[in-house]
Amino acid sequence: MAEPLADLTPGLAADLLSRLPPGTARDRGPAYLTEPRGMWRGRAGLVLAPADTDEVARIVGFAARHRIGIVPWGGGTGLVGGQVLAEGALPILLSLERMNAIRAVHADENVLIAGAGAILADVQAAAAQADRLFPLSLASEGSARIGGLLSTNAGGVNVLRYGNARDLCLGVEAVLPDGSVMYGLRRLRKDNTGYDIRNLLIGAEGTLGIVTAASLRLFPRPAVRGTAILTVRDPAAALTLLGMAQAGGGVSAFELISGQGLRFLAEAGLAVRQPFADPPDWCVLVDLGLPAGDDAMTRLEALFAAGAEAGLADDGVIASSEAQRAELWAVRERIPEANRHVGAIASNDISLPLSEIAPFMDRAGTALTAIAPVRINAFGHLGDGNLHYNLFPPKGRAKAEFADLADDLRRVVDDLVHDHGGSFSAEHGVGRLKVAQLERYGDPARLAAMRAIKAALDPRGIMNPGAVLRRV
Ligand SMILES: Cc1cc2nc3c(=O)[nH]c(=O)nc-3n(C[C@H](O)[C@H](O)[C@H](O)COP(=O)(O)OP(=O)(O)OC[C@H]3O[C@@H](n4cnc5c(N)ncnc54)[C@H](O)[C@@H]3O)c2cc1C
Structure with missing residues (x-):
């Protein structure tokens, strides 16, 4: 049974602030204490935005000594309540927003090093400036930050080709729950030297430490892009079509869209151009990223023809310009907005x-x-x-x-x-929303190992209390 956590009292808050540079505290406004689904309202004794890893270490060391909870906060876009603590002792909310520098781009190595507070869209832009691709892409990319994306092992639309956040990370720098700093910004593709602490921190949702920076994998930028939406008979036909598309190579995304989703776009009154006059039961959005000299239109036409001949697809729209590509992607990307409206x-x-x-x-x-x-x-x-x-x-x-x-x-x-x-x-992820599901469906031996790891690294249970694992 873990000792109860202590409240961050006004006296402790004043003591902590006296150890940090002026300007570290932020207003405890709704921006930090709400989450996208509006299910919880968080609380915090202090919202702190440290400027560097040393300041993070000082805050965590203080919290460990006084048994105060810490909730790490990235862009606040998480969908399972990991970034909000609604009950229990008053914690510190620790925002990485000021640690947002792109520290280095090693284009020849296909590596970029970013502070945990770097916004995903800025990382993508820095990679593009070096004529490289950072392929993590999701609808929250204008707000989600590298630390949050790694801590939730985020996915998105390009996992099919490039993998999820974990696959895109070569190393992390992190402050561990005792306030020590792990300097792990490795740029190595091969490093077989014992336990993989980086991969423990990735997907831990802030329960094992605070990611302060990461070295990330870059890729060559596809020279040619192509996008189509093709109708399919059903999800089984969509999977067969995916196999055909992959045989040709270059598939970056393959997204299933239901007729219900298309009808919701209309029901919500969103200004999205419908790809078909009558919504089909199912369709797929196929996105190709190809090397120079390849012709995306020809490839997509051939895929449609092969799909039609096999009885899998019977209608489709192939984008013939960047503007049309954006229109087709809007169909997929605005479905969550339509869902919220309905x-x-x-x-x-x-x-x-x-x-x-x-x-x-x-x-x-x-x-x-x-x-x-x-x-x-x-x-x-x-x-x-x-x-x-x-x-x-x-x-x-x-x-x-x-x-x-x-x-x-x-x-x-x-x-x-x-x-x-x-x-x-x-x-x-699991956050606070799915703790009970993890307990119900999780493999008992794996759950026991997770609890043992948590107890070993965070014996006082200060890191994001109650997220992923219930505090017992
Ligand atoms: C419109 C929309 C679309 C989305 N689409 C997708 C999608 O396609 N795929 C997908 O995977 N997710 C998606 N998400 C969910 C969300 O964007 C991701 O979970 C994202 O990774 C969270 O990043 P963040 O910086 O906002 O983290 P936050 O929400 O601030 O935090 C998420 C979790 O990580 C912890 N954390 C944050 N920063 C750190 C750090 N530096 N160190 C340790 N722990 C930390 C927090 O405590 C919390 O537990 C979507 C969300 C929205 C609102």
């Missing part, structure tokens, strides 16, 4: 083995509609087996009418995902 009863970020997707969808559709007449909008990163599987009320009815059923509906989805060998959290 109002989900339950949202699930799931992953499944690819061959289990179609059987899961069949069983889940039948089981859920037997409970309530829900509308299902399943969409997302099909090539990664990652679906955002969201449930909505019938048209004209409010989600509040189904509030009592939300837990049952979520449980049906989670149980079936588990049954089909999948994960209840594909890319958003």
Whole structure:
């Protein structure tokens, strides 16, 4: 049983501030204490924005001595409540926003080193300036920061080709829960020297330490881009088409979009150009990134022709300009906004083995509609087996009418995902939202190992208390 944490009292706060340069504290405004889904409101005794790793170490060392909780904060875009602490002893909220420098770009090595507070869009731009690609890409890239992205092992639209945040990281610098600094900004592709602490910190959601900087992998920039939206019979046909597309190489993204998602764009009144006059049941967005001299239009036309001949695809739109590419991507990227407008009863970020997707969808559709007449909008990163599987009320009815059923509906989805060998959290993490699911579906030996690691690295339990693992 961990000792209870102490409140950051005004006296302790004044003591801590006296050890830091003026200007480190921030207003404790809603920007730091809310999260995108509005499910929790956080609390903090102090919001601190240190300027460098040494200041982070001083803050963590102080917190460890006084048994004060620390909630690391990146861009606040996390979708599982890891960055907000709504109850318990008053913690320190530690924002990395000032540690946002691009420290170095080693273009010949395809490596970029960034402070944890660097915003993803700025890292992408710095890579582009060196004629390289940093491929992590997601709708929150204008706000999410490198420390948060690594700590949640974020995914996004290019995982299929380049991997998730973990795959894009060569090294991290981090402050560990006792205030010591691990200087791990390695630029090595090979380094077999014992336990992989970097990979423990990645995806730990701030429960094992604070990432202060990272060395990141860059890639050659594709010279030619091409995008198409093709209708498909069903998710199984979409997967066969994915195999055909991958055989040709250069597939950067392969996103499943349902007819329900297209109808929601219209229902929400979003100014998005619909790709088809009548929304098909299913379609896929295919994005190619090719070397110079390759012709994306020809490649996409050939894919459509092969798909049509195999009875997989029967209609499509291929972008013939950058503006059209942006229009097609807007169809996919604005679906979450449309979902928010319609109002989900339950949202699930799931992953499944690819061959289990179609059987899961069949069983889940039948089981859920037997409970309530829900509308299902399943969409997302099909090539990664990652679906955002969201449930909505019938048209004209409010989600509040189904509030009592939300837990049952979520449980049906989670149980079936588990049954089909999948994960209840594909890319958003566990945070505070999914702690109970981790306990229910997690492998007991793995959970015991996770608790042992937490106790060894953070014996006082100060790092992001209650996130990922319940504080016992
Ligand atoms: C519109 C929208 C679209 C999204 N799309 C995707 C998507 O496609 N794929 C995807 O994976 N996610 C997606 N997300 C979720 C979110 O953007 C990611 O989880 C992102 O990685 C969070 O980064 P952040 O900097 O905002 O972190 P925060 O939200 O501030 O924090 C997230 C977690 O990391 C911890 N943390 C933050 N910084 C550090 C640090 N320096 N050291 C240690 N711990 C830290 C926090 O304590 C918290 O537990 C989306 C979110 C939104 C709002």
